Amino acid sequence: MTKEFKRPDGRKVDELREMKAKVGVVPNADGSAMFSFGDTVAIAAVYGPKEHHPRNQRNPEEGTLRCTYNMLSFSVTDRIRPGPSRRSTEISKITEWALEPVVMIEKYPNMVIDVHVNILQANASTRCAGINAAAMALAHAGIPMKDIVSSVSIGKLDKQLVVDVNKYEEDWEEGEGATDIPITFTNSGELTHIQLDGKITSKQLKEAIELAREATKKIYEVQKEALKNPLREEK
Amino acid sequence: MQIKERQYIKKMTDRKIIIPGEVIFEGEDYLPGEGTEKKGKEIISLRYGLAEESNKLVKVIPLSGVYQPRRGNVVIGRVENITFNGWIIDIGASDRAFLSLTEVPRYVNKDGLDEVMDFNNMVVAKIWGINKRGIDLSIKSRGLGKIDEGMIIKINSNKVPRVIGKEGSMVNLIKENTNCNITVGQNGLIWIQGDKIEDELFAKKAVLFVVEKSFISGLTDELKKWFDKEKGK
DSSP: OOOOOTTTTTOTTTTOOOEEEEEEOTTTTEEEEEEEEEEEEEEEEEEEEEHHHHSGGGOOSSSSEEEEEETTTSSSSEEEEEEEOOOHHHHHHHHHHHHTTTTHHHHHSSSEEEEEEEEEESSSSSHHHHHHHHHHHHHHHHOOOOOOOEEEEEEEEEEEEEEEEOOOTTTTTTTTTTEEEEEEETTTOEEEEEBBBBBOHHHHHHHHHHOOOOOOOOHHHHHHHHHHHHTOOOO | OHHHHHHHHHHHHHHEETTOOOOOSSSSSOOOTTTTTEEEEEEEEEESEEEEETTTTEEEOOSSSOOOTTTTTTEEEEEEEEEEEEEEEEOSSOOOOEEEEGGSSOOOOOOOOHSSSOOOOEEEEEEEETTEEEEEEEEEEETTEEEEEEEEEEEEEEGHHHOOOGGGHHHHHHHHHHTTEEEEOOTSSSEESSHHHHHHHHHHHHHHHHHHHHTTTSSSHHHHHHHHHHHHO
């Protein structure tokens, strides 16, 4: 239960994988961004605000944020069947919910903003990388936003909390096994999304949220840096 | 960090890129303008762009995103549809734009709208009104109307002010040096019309040069040098 807990890849318990971020990766989109946690790479492209079709889904009170999460067939070791699945539909909705509190869609009644998130490479935490990329892409598209969101996954390996789980840790089987908790925070410290799959005590959940709060601050810095230097060359 | 930012903005030559949610100024001295919001005692940005302050009014100039139509803008669009009393024009904005029959300065037969402007014809028009239903266009002014010849290129609509330059200095420089007539639509479409194709292509090259170098200050001089170099070839 101390800092001496050994993670398989030698990281400290509160250490994130190396992050990379870039904006303007899709020239034809109105805004786009790439975000990666180690081997997990996500690309987000934003189109709009534009006319909402089909018309019956229009909302005259406020605009609509429409997210699509897609894992490319070559992103994992076993080829996944392309096209929408139960999992991708769920994550699309989750991405929408995580972003909705900060995006000022009320300025665009009867219109839609499309956000397409594609996972190029997956090594766990794909939804978090996707949300981070989507937040940057929305800002890059010039959509009015109250804040930027940053997302991180907190894992519980047996009884130890760790930040930013990778695939190996996600499949942890010793002791109580692995629990994955993706959490999204705004920069001002408000929580916009939390998911939990597994078992955790309420005390430890609070600890997990605090860990995520600290980790998202680091992620925010990476996102900010990338947005502020759109012309920066990749190192 | 706050003080550093303040100094940065004071130097108007290199304005700072601001991201949404970022604090631009603190305190009661400043007023929030376009793209900003007052939250407690801080003025925060709502958009991604360059922060600018003049007469205590803080605003954010957007760097990217779709074209935001404004009243009085001259735009270039494509006829998307013809209705019984006008044309639907695609101007690249999120709302649809409508050019009414009554805003055409000539007699039009109600059965012959397509004879005046057919599908996919390009048109230079002015925005005279924006309401909940959409954008209303007009061609009742000099220099507006259907485009018959020339070349149309598309650039990012946020780069349009750079291409026009201060009081049209940049676009006039290109006009003088290429013998072309150039109309810059605020939505990012540019109509180039010259006597020879070579002239039009040269003008296009010059416009794209301005777009590519849009972040440089003193771009008009830079363009003059570019013209000297290109013509000396």
